[in-house]
Amino acid sequence: MSADSDVLPAHRLVLAAPEWTLLVRRTGLAPPPGFAVLDEPESDLLRVAGQALAARGVVTVDDDPLECRPVEPVAANLATFVAARVVIRVEASVQGRSARAVLAVAGPAGAALVGLAEGAVELSMFEAVALGRELVRVVPAERDLAGTTTRLGQAFGGGDSRVSGRLPLAALVEYTRSGDLAGAAGRAEAVAALGLTAAQVRLVEQVQASTTGVLRVLVSGRSGAGVGMAQVVWLATEDGWLGLQAEPDGSGRRMVSVRPVAREEIGVWLAPYLGQLVEGGDG
Structure with a gap:
């Protein structure tokens, strides 16, 4: 790459x-x-x-x-x-x-x-x-992500604002949706339904508080007799990009790791999918 x-x-x-x-x-x-x-x-x-x-x-x-x-x-x-x-x-x-x-x-x-x-x-x-x-x-540069204020710093009193950890992918959707629909009670129900730990709740709240946008990269191509597709999703924050990467833990839930990434890493994130498509197409 x-x-x-x-x-x-x-x-x-x-x-x-x-x-x-x-x-x-x-x-x-x-x-x-x-x-x-x-x-x-x-x-x-x-x-x-x-x-x-x-x-x-x-x-x-x-x-x-x-x-x-x-x-x-x-x-x-x-x-x-x-x-x-x-x-x-x-x-x-x-x-x-x-x-x-x-x-x-x-x-x-x-x-x-x-x-x-x-x-x-x-x-x-x-x-x-x-x-x-x-x-x-x-990919927009990190300097283009910052606004006039740092929402994460405001919400959590400053300090190290780089978000990282692992949580169920569903938490990023359901926790937010439940809170929007039913406030604190809805979030509590989502926590129970998803089986979130206290650390996972803190992480999803940090992600929510810091996110200012999203980057989606869709890769498609001919693979053998069919078509292969894959997607990479990064979240924009005023402190830089956060990458979401699948990280199975054997529980059956779709787990993802959340960690800071730099725009220069986008090729590394896409390389496995591109390699599969190229190899499949050569077959």
Whole structure:
């Protein structure tokens, strides 16, 4: 997952919404979820977009910019999403802000789409061995998670605010839902029903108090004759990211460990799933 120092840098292209729309139309690409094109744009708007793309060397134009053709490298970049063996969808929502990206790998080539403001996108092409580096780019940095106050510090009087421990996955859902519906009595019922220890109750309350957003990474790809899928979930806090990782304990409950993680670790978290898909696809 790590990129060697001699790996070539990615080629990046920022496309305004009309430019992205025109490229999708001219290639017949089905845009990935979250990267929709403009709905019934005016021809003049697309014609201006075609002229701008031609001036930047992204497309070639004979007479009508609406009939432009992507140059070979751009066409190959977009084709990677169609031929991809592995697709990674990244969605983050932190303190009212959202981010999304789709990365694809087909053989030695990788491609990425990153959502920008006002429907614009960043289209990238990179070597597949640099996937880890490209993943880190699309995970919000820790400095972008902090707000004007640290809610965890306020709630627990300061001190070490890095949350860690292990608890049933259901506790993160049911404890919160029960409290929202029935207050303290509902939380008490959830504790009893889930069999939570006092330490687990403290941990789920810490997670609730500190969470300001979530990062979801969905990995899918061809595995043998079928399709494999996996998901990684991190929680955003004003002190950084918290990773949730399955950790069975033999009890039959879906247990997860909660621990601080850094954005540079995202490739390590995804590596087992990517390895399974690649090996399954080669079989």
